[in-house]
Amino acid sequence: METFVVFFLNGLSYGLLLFMLSAGLTLIFSMMGVLNFAHASFYMLGAYFAYALTGWLGFAAALVLAPLLVGALGAAFERYSLRKVHAYGHVPELLITFGLSYVVFELVRLVWGPSNVDYRVPEALSGPMFTLVNAHAQGLSMVWGSGDPALCSAASGNSCNQFPLYRGFMAIVALFMLGSLWLLLTKTRIGLVIQAALTHPEMTQSLGHNVPRVMMGVFGGGCALAGLAGVIGGNAFVTEPNMAASVGAIIFVVVVVGGMGSLAGAFVASLLIGLMQTFAVIVDVSVVTVLQSMGHPLDFEHWAYPILKITISQMAPILPYLLLVLMLILRPKGLLGTREE
Amino acid sequence: MSTPTSSNGFALELRDVRKSFGKTEIIRGANLAVKEGERVALIGPNGAGKSTLFNLISGRLPITSGEITLHGERIDGRKPYEVNRRGLARSFQVSNLFPRLSVYENIRCGVLWSQGAGYSFWRFLGDMKKVNDRTEEILHMIRLDKRRDTSVSSLTYAEQRALEIGVTISGGGNVVLLDEPTAGMSKSETARFVNLIREVTVGKTLLTVEHDMGVVFGLADRIAVLVYGEVIAFDTPENVRANERVKEAYLGSVLADQQAAEAGV
Amino acid sequence: MSQQAVYHFKPVNLGRWIVWTLFALILFVAPKLFTSSLSMTMLSQMGIGIIVCLSYNMLLGQGGMLSFGHAVYSGLGSFAAIHALNHVSGGGLNIPVSLIPVVGGIGGLIVAAILGAVTTKKSGTIFAMITLGVGELVYSMSLMLPEFFGGEGGISGNRVVGEPFMGITFGPQTQVYYLIAVYCFICTVLMYAFTRTPLGRMLNAVRDNPERVEFIGYDTQRVRFLSFMIAGFFAGVAGGLYTLNFEIVTAEVVSAHRSGAYLLFTFLGGALFYFGPIIGAVLMVFATVLLSELTKAWLLYLGVIFLVMVMYAPGGVASLIMMNVRVAAYGMLRRLWTSYLALAGTLATALLGISAMVEMVYHIKLNEALGPQMSFLGAELNTRGLDAWLGAVLLVIVGVGLFELSRRTFVQQWGQIQEEIEAENRRRAAL
Amino acid sequence: QKGETVKVAWIDPLSGLMASIGQNQLKSYQFVAEKLNASNPAGVKFEIISIDNKLSPAESLNALKSAADQGVRYVVQGLGSGAALALVDGINKHNERNPGKELVFLNYAAVDPDLTNSKCSYWHFRYDADTSMKMEALTTFIKEQADVKKVYLINQNYAHGHQVAKYAKAGLARKRPDVQVVGDDLHPLAQVRDFAPYVAKIKASGADTVITGNWGSDLALLVKAANDAGLTAKFYTYYGNFGGTPTALGKAADGRVYQVGYGHYNMGGVYGQLLTDFKKRFNDDFYSAAVYSVMVSLSDAMAKAKSTDPVKVAAALEGLKFKTFNGDVEMRKGDHQLQQPLFITKWQPVDAKNAYDVEKTGMTFGLVKAYDAYVSSTPSSCQMKRPS
Amino acid sequence: MLAIKDLHAFYGKSHILHGVSMEVKPGEIVSLLGRNGSGRSTTIKTIMGLVDGQGSIEWNQHKLLGEKTYDIARLGLGYVPESRDVFPKLTVEQNLLLGQKPGAKGKKGRWSMDDMYQMFPRLKERRHTEAGVMSGGEQQMLTLCRTLMGDPDLIMIDEPTEGLAPKIVELVAEYLKELKRRGLAVLLVEQKLTIALDISERCYVMGHGRMVFDGTPQALRADDYIRREWLEV
Ligand SMILES: Nc1ncnc2c1ncn2[C@@H]1O[C@H](COP(=O)(O)OP(=O)(O)OP(=O)(O)O)[C@@H](O)[C@H]1O
Numbered sequence A: 001m002e003t004f005v006v007f008f009l010n011g012l013s014y015g016l017l018l019f020m021l022s023a024g025l026t027l028i029f030s031m032m033g034v035l036n037f038a039h040a041s042f043y044m045l046g047a048y049f050a051y052a053l054t055g056w057l058g059f060a061a062a063l064v065l066a067p068l069l070v071g072a073l074g075a076a077f078e079r080y081s082l083r084k085v086h087a088y089g090h091v092p093e094l095l096i097t098f099g100l101s102y103v104v105f106e107l108v109r110l111v112w113g114p115s116n117v118d119y120r121v122p123e124a125l126s127g128p129m130f131t132l133v134n135a136h137a138q139g140l141s142m143v144w145g146s147g148d149p150a151l152c153s154a155a156s157g158n159s160c161n162q163f164p165l166y167r168g169f170m171a172i173v174a175l176f177m178l179g180s181l182w183l184l185l186t187k188t189r190i191g192l193v194i195q196a197a198l199t200h201p202e203m204t205q206s207l208g209h210n211v212p213r214v215m216m217g218v219f220g221g222g223c224a225l226a227g228l229a230g231v232i233g234g235n236a237f238v239t240e241p242n243m244a245a246s247v248g249a250i251i252f253v254v255v256v257v258g259g260m261g262s263l264a265g266a267f268v269a270s271l272l273i274g275l276m277q278t279f280a281v282i283v284d285v286s287v288v289t290v291l292q293s294m295g296h297p298l299d300f301e302h303w304a305y306p307i308l309k310i311t312i313s314q315m316a317p318i319l320p321y322l323l324l325v326l327m328l329i330l331r332p333k334g335l336l337g338t339r340e341e
Numbered sequence B: 001m002s003t004p005t006s007s008n009g010f011a012l013e014l015r016d017v018r019k020s021f022g023k024t025e026i027i028r029g030a031n032l033a034v035k036e037g038e039r040v041a042l043i044g045p046n047g048a049g050k051s052t053l054f055n056l057i058s059g060r061l062p063i064t065s066g067e068i069t070l071h072g073e074r075i076d077g078r079k080p081y082e083v084n085r086r087g088l089a090r091s092f093q094v095s096n097l098f099p100r101l102s103v104y105e106n107i108r109c110g111v112l113w114s115q116g117a118g119y120s121f122w123r124f125l126g127d128m129k130k131v132n133d134r135t136e137e138i139l140h141m142i143r144l145d146k147r148r149d150t151s152v153s154s155l156t157y158a159e160q161r162a163l164e165i166g167v168t169i170s171g172g173g174n175v176v177l178l179d180e181p182t183a184g185m186s187k188s189e190t191a192r193f194v195n196l197i198r199e200v201t202v203g204k205t206l207l208t209v210e211h212d213m214g215v216v217f218g219l220a221d222r223i224a225v226l227v228y229g230e231v232i233a234f235d236t237p238e239n240v241r242a243n244e245r246v247k248e249a250y251l252g253s254v255l256a257d258q259q260a261a262e263a264g265v
Numbered sequence C: 001m002s003q004q005a006v007y008h009f010k011p012v013n014l015g016r017w018i019v020w021t022l023f024a025l026i027l028f029v030a031p032k033l034f035t036s037s038l039s040m041t042m043l044s045q046m047g048i049g050i051i052v053c054l055s056y057n058m059l060l061g062q063g064g065m066l067s068f069g070h071a072v073y074s075g076l077g078s079f080a081a082i083h084a085l086n087h088v089s090g091g092g093l094n095i096p097v098s099l100i101p102v103v104g105g106i107g108g109l110i111v112a113a114i115l116g117a118v119t120t121k122k123s124g125t126i127f128a129m130i131t132l133g134v135g136e137l138v139y140s141m142s143l144m145l146p147e148f149f150g151g152e153g154g155i156s157g158n159r160v161v162g163e164p165f166m167g168i169t170f171g172p173q174t175q176v177y178y179l180i181a182v183y184c185f186i187c188t189v190l191m192y193a194f195t196r197t198p199l200g201r202m203l204n205a206v207r208d209n210p211e212r213v214e215f216i217g218y219d220t221q222r223v224r225f226l227s228f229m230i231a232g233f234f235a236g237v238a239g240g241l242y243t244l245n246f247e248i249v250t251a252e253v254v255s256a257h258r259s260g261a262y263l264l265f266t267f268l269g270g271a272l273f274y275f276g277p278i279i280g281a282v283l284m285v286f287a288t289v290l291l292s293e294l295t296k297a298w299l300l301y302l303g304v305i306f307l308v309m310v311m312y313a314p315g316g317v318a319s320l321i322m323m324n325v326r327v328a329a330y331g332m333l334r335r336l337w338t339s340y341l342a343l344a345g346t347l348a349t350a351l352l353g354i355s356a357m358v359e360m361v362y363h364i365k366l367n368e369a370l371g372p373q374m375s376f377l378g379a380e381l382n383t384r385g386l387d388a389w390l391g392a393v394l395l396v397i398v399g400v401g402l403f404e405l406s407r408r409t410f411v412q413q414w415g416q417i418q419e420e421i422e423a424e425n426r427r428r429a430a431l
Numbered sequence D: 001q002k003g004e005t006v007k008v009a010w011i012d013p014l015s016g017l018m019a020s021i022g023q024n025q026l027k028s029y030q031f032v033a034e035k036l037n038a039s040n041p042a043g044v045k046f047e048i049i050s051i052d053n054k055l056s057p058a059e060s061l062n063a064l065k066s067a068a069d070q071g072v073r074y075v076v077q078g079l080g081s082g083a084a085l086a087l088v089d090g091i092n093k094h095n096e097r098n099p100g101k102e103l104v105f106l107n108y109a110a111v112d113p114d115l116t117n118s119k120c121s122y123w124h125f126r127y128d129a130d131t132s133m134k135m136e137a138l139t140t141f142i143k144e145q146a147d148v149k150k151v152y153l154i155n156q157n158y159a160h161g162h163q164v165a166k167y168a169k170a171g172l173a174r175k176r177p178d179v180q181v182v183g184d185d186l187h188p189l190a191q192v193r194d195f196a197p198y199v200a201k202i203k204a205s206g207a208d209t210v211i212t213g214n215w216g217s218d219l220a221l222l223v224k225a226a227n228d229a230g231l232t233a234k235f236y237t238y239y240g241n242f243g244g245t246p247t248a249l250g251k252a253a254d255g256r257v258y259q260v261g262y263g264h265y266n267m268g269g270v271y272g273q274l275l276t277d278f279k280k281r282f283n284d285d286f287y288s289a290a291v292y293s294v295m296v297s298l299s300d301a302m303a304k305a306k307s308t309d310p311v312k313v314a315a316a317l318e319g320l321k322f323k324t325f326n327g328d329v330e331m332r333k334g335d336h337q338l339q340q341p342l343f344i345t346k347w348q349p350v351d352a353k354n355a356y357d358v359e360k361t362g363m364t365f366g367l368v369k370a371y372d373a374y375v376s377s378t379p380s381s382c383q384m385k386r387p388s
Numbered sequence E: 001m002l003a004i005k006d007l008h009a010f011y012g013k014s015h016i017l018h019g020v021s022m023e024v025k026p027g028e029i030v031s032l033l034g035r036n037g038s039g040r041s042t043t044i045k046t047i048m049g050l051v052d053g054q055g056s057i058e059w060n061q062h063k064l065l066g067e068k069t070y071d072i073a074r075l076g077l078g079y080v081p082e083s084r085d086v087f088p089k090l091t092v093e094q095n096l097l098l099g100q101k102p103g104a105k106g107k108k109g110r111w112s113m114d115d116m117y118q119m120f121p122r123l124k125e126r127r128h129t130e131a132g133v134m135s136g137g138e139q140q141m142l143t144l145c146r147t148l149m150g151d152p153d154l155i156m157i158d159e160p161t162e163g164l165a166p167k168i169v170e171l172v173a174e175y176l177k178e179l180k181r182r183g184l185a186v187l188l189v190e191q192k193l194t195i196a197l198d199i200s201e202r203c204y205v206m207g208h209g210r211m212v213f214d215g216t217p218q219a220l221r222a223d224d225y226i227r228r229e230w231l232e233v
């Protein structure tokens, strides 16, 4: 039970982080049809800007300013680069973001050096939010903060699991993102304008909509979201030049599994993937062990042994890709998507 | 080319065909039997389901219930390419071509299957005399010889429509479905197209949708009227024109008469 | 009219013979001109790259299928080939080394048949995403299955096995190069031939308008699937050649990185023209092998080149060439050469300044151990001194300024020429 | 050979996952070369030519070709056994096919035991201790730790990680059969972002000790997640000192991270001097001390062979006994594996005895135990083919 | 209010309009006739800023050439393209919603959504359908209404009756007159001569990118030469 709760919380909070990361991408992908390969680069920029700003103005200021800066850069990129290739179709758009990701990577390395920077969680947000105590006498209980050290000491025989405060903070920001995006998309016409412009840009302009500006806004907004995720993910994990590459592919999985164009889908997919990956880690089962428990041990020499001996927990981090492939084959629209292309 | 004849003499037959999208039923039990070699025009108000009916016949959409036969053989439930291989060709209301290929290649694509090229990747197109001759022939028929190497995107609207018809008939299907072939054309062009269509469908069965009564009366042996997903009349042009229900649902009072008059009917 | 006759006479075929002969000739003499062992490996890799990029373009350019996982087919082809090679050395198999690439091809074909059955069911973004997922899966699996993929060290083999045939052992790189060149030539011809077959043409049709294809008797999925397998075969052949060239195959051959490189450089070369990927492959080898050796800032250069190319020449290098060929065909290229000279000169000046600055920054960041002195294109620069920086800035300012001037004249000239060509075309059409 | 310039090609990553480590190592080589150029027994001048192999085996082979073209005869590499294995293979073939242009491979960090066992080569010399040797030292240390009862293995799912797990299990079974291995996890290389579930799993298993061969972000993230979840188990690592990781460890990991290596930050002597100078110059840590051994032995061997000819130098290197930062060491003749002492250190705040501040964290790796070379020496199955 | 003088227009390098001049006065229905390819659509597109032009286009003292399309639209010009261009993935209602110009939300325009539904009940029936699957004729109705939602002072309609049933065509003619009654000016490009001549006050005939006729419908009906040379076979 205790383990389950801990895993569930971990899965949930990881899922929320994934959502944070992919929210901006969903926004851009669904509205502009651009597969922004540089999204993770903007995430990285968010982290580095936050690192630089924290040292100067403090974390709170960084939390606000870094995403704005990243958003401005994104908008500028849209204005001076992406827009030029828009007319040539989606492949060039994708490639130009590809190129951008190289440039950002190199510049970051040049400016901040090739290894980790010391960007850490601010004091006020570090430490545990609550502790799950499994005491022999009372069963499972929850204590705010780190709990009484005596309660968790080895001598007491109780086992404790702490849930970091920062993860709670992360979750709140993710939910805030979800809420504001949802408002933006449902309460304004921006979403409609962009979808219209996607198929018929000229017509949309003929109806009096300033399509270029809206596009720039959306791209900048999406990048700002990535930047915000960077501010928060950068210190939760490590801030280094490879951080972009390491999340690059997974966020595409989230967006696609959720259904291209569906914010709710991205949300559900993030949680699903977060939980799935987390729980997969505890499942030390493989075809070999299953066969064994059924009384048919597989010979070590069997040709398929190497494949069949891989346990689900070993596969955990690649399960999302499996999910992606299966999802696209069985339900190309994605979980909550409406469009096929 | 000999037209295969079916047991009952009908090239195309629809029996109680129904189609719903979600809860709305668009085609509500349509019945139609087109004889071999006959030219039929399908008219009806906007949204009556004419294009939908074409989509059902050509296999683009599955029918909800009913039966469609081509030369006596059931074709409902088949994929579009299977229906096409059995001799049914169709055009589209909005030009639906291969934009990056030249005019010549567009037609050649249409010709390939019927000349047995299949999926082969061991024979050169250049060496396939039958294919190329047939392509030239069609090109000539639709009078685009001069534009053979132009890419589709730089054709004028009328040329695109002509090519649309060319691609449709190039496969040699003997039942041809045309969806508003002359829409958007000026009067002179329209007249030219009526002739063109007559010419290229000699010996074939034709089913065409049109809103221009001039074309309809100029082309059709019989007219079917589709209203709200049902065929409410299927008769000779004269009788259809006189039909009060048709007048009320579709023709209106002035325009149709004028057009018909101009076409000399 | 005689004009008419000229029009119908097709001199194209003669031209084609010349082009192919020239291609063969280049393949033949290249190693005579560039003899160092690095240039030999680079030439070999270009030959391999040409095959892969052409096979990739079968999907991208000709079929409109954006694949993020093409390395899976070339890579698994490589693995098939290395296992075959080792079986040959082990005596379990008896095929000449020169046919090992075909084994790779068959490997690629089989993998493409299995995976393609799934992926080609869809098109567009969905196809792209499936290939991305499949690519990641295969790559991850390759590290988890050391039994087949050899783990981190990969699997190595020795190409010098079996009886030498007419003294050919495939030991020296030159012999391997010529094997690659022969395969490269044959594959290029075959893939070109493919574009002239019914399937090749229908692949274009499917790219342009899959919906309509269904109404002229073809099954789009079938067309995509068959072409996908053929592309897989050629990718596999390239993979097999890779095996012979490096004699070691590691998991990186199936990595997303590789797939990405194929995509990028095919596009950069020009996906719209048959020969575009050939240029792309040559650039790919220059960029990854040579550029990274010449400068530490190669990734930056590469990224920037990409941005610029995609923005200003979305048709790739090939389209730039073809635009000029068109001008030349109307006999007007002569008028441009001064402009080109000016453009090149000013651009070179600006680039010299920019790269000097980039290199100095990198030197300061990475090579401090060697002191502030660095050599750049033969010149000694002091990265701490003001003069080097000032000089570089000056170069940039002068270069960019003059470039802008010559660009304006050029654009004007170019526009003029295009207009004249249009007019000429209309005149000819009216005849 | 006096006054001759010897070109040494450094073939390691400057881009990709290990770029940051690579840049540090390149600087280390340039730095040591400069020191030795001032004076060395052979009186030669070293010139380091750096070639980025992007962590790729195939690119390493390209780099090798290019190095050979530039007249290089000595190759150093270390980051990634994959590239090392490719290089060994490539050099064997090169030397066979190009007599008179032999290349010698000096490996300073690639630790796959195969390199000095089944895949051993006459042209390859290793200056780091391989996975099995380090594990030998670690398990000997654990043997003396009574509080170790439950051990958890977590490693990257590739050759290196597999080997760490394998040798750990074997070593523990031999030396501490009472210790229970409560978990043996493999996760993909550099793909895991959230280690929280792994940490929760470790916690649930009740492990008091974690052994991991992880490096780079895989180690940093693992320890970070452990800190967050309040996991108090001790971590026995191979690469805790690699650039960036100490920063990630931070104060929170105080006393919980052990590391095995051929040297340590607070050993003073030559290494102490190198560390200080390097830090002053680059504001970075000189963590791969093997670089020094490589260059010193190379110069010694040249002096001994009285030549810079790689064939003669290789012969001189075999069985060479030389003095380096961690004492008198020997390049074992049978497999070309350097026999040197190993040290167990612990992550702790700087104090009087352990004064070297790592990455400005206020922390350092303090010595807990030193082992002589024989302790960690492992037998080799190498059947060296020597050129006749 | 709209005055065009000596307008030249280009698609890339090909010169399509060769000095077109025309004008539309407030509350007037003007039709622009000509064969396929004579440049009528191009004229309208140039006015909307969708094609590059040279010369002068003036609209209530504003120079339109060089302005951005959306600014031109906001000045009160409405455009209904011949290619229909409904937004296929949006519903009918969303399409209409997009017709409203940004910033004009509060302001009450001449037309409401209900007016549109009244005009074409068929649209109301299908208002939650994706516009892309609607029948050709329905799409035609939708584009007309969508532009009206933006409350333009001049509406330029390119072949509004294409693909409409004869009865609906008559209806459309009625509506155009209704628009005029509400004070709109209409610039109509039409193939169906009967209708065009019936409802318009003045007409222009184009040929090969030039104006070849300018006058009343009566004059055109009377001018056999123009009709034969520039309109019929
Ligand atoms: N995929 C679909 N989903 C929902 N409704 C559809 C779909 N396809 C067609 N319809 C509806 O079916 C009705 C009939 O459309 P169809 O295109 O067949 O009309 P039509 O008779 O061809 O009209 P027109 O003459 O205007 O072209 C329309 O109201 C349309 O909205």
Ligand SMILES: Nc1ncnc2c1ncn2[C@@H]1O[C@H](COP(=O)(O)OP(=O)(O)OP(=O)(O)O)[C@@H](O)[C@H]1O
Binding pocket: B154, B155, B156, B157, B158, B184, B186, E011, E014, E016, E034, E035, E036, E037, E038, E039, E040, E041, E042, E043, E082
């Ligand atoms: N996008 C384009 N690129 C190049 N030429 C074009 C383009 N669009 C139209 N044209 C050419 O411009 C000329 C005028 O076309 P336009 O569409 O204005 O004619 P139109 O009078 O509206 O005729 P239609 O009845 O075909 O709509 C034609 O010759 C056409 O081929």
Ligand SMILES: CC(C)C[C@H](N)C(=O)O
Binding pocket: D078, D079, D080, D081, D082, D109, D110, D111, D112, D160, D215, D239
């Ligand atoms: C430098 C180390 C991180 C490399 C690691 N020992 C390997 O063999 O892959």
Ligand SMILES: [Mg+2]
Binding pocket: B050, B051, B052, B093, B179, E135, E136, E137
């Ligand atoms: Mg229709």
Ligand SMILES: [Mg+2]
Binding pocket: E040, E041, E042, E082, E158
């Ligand atoms: Mg027009």
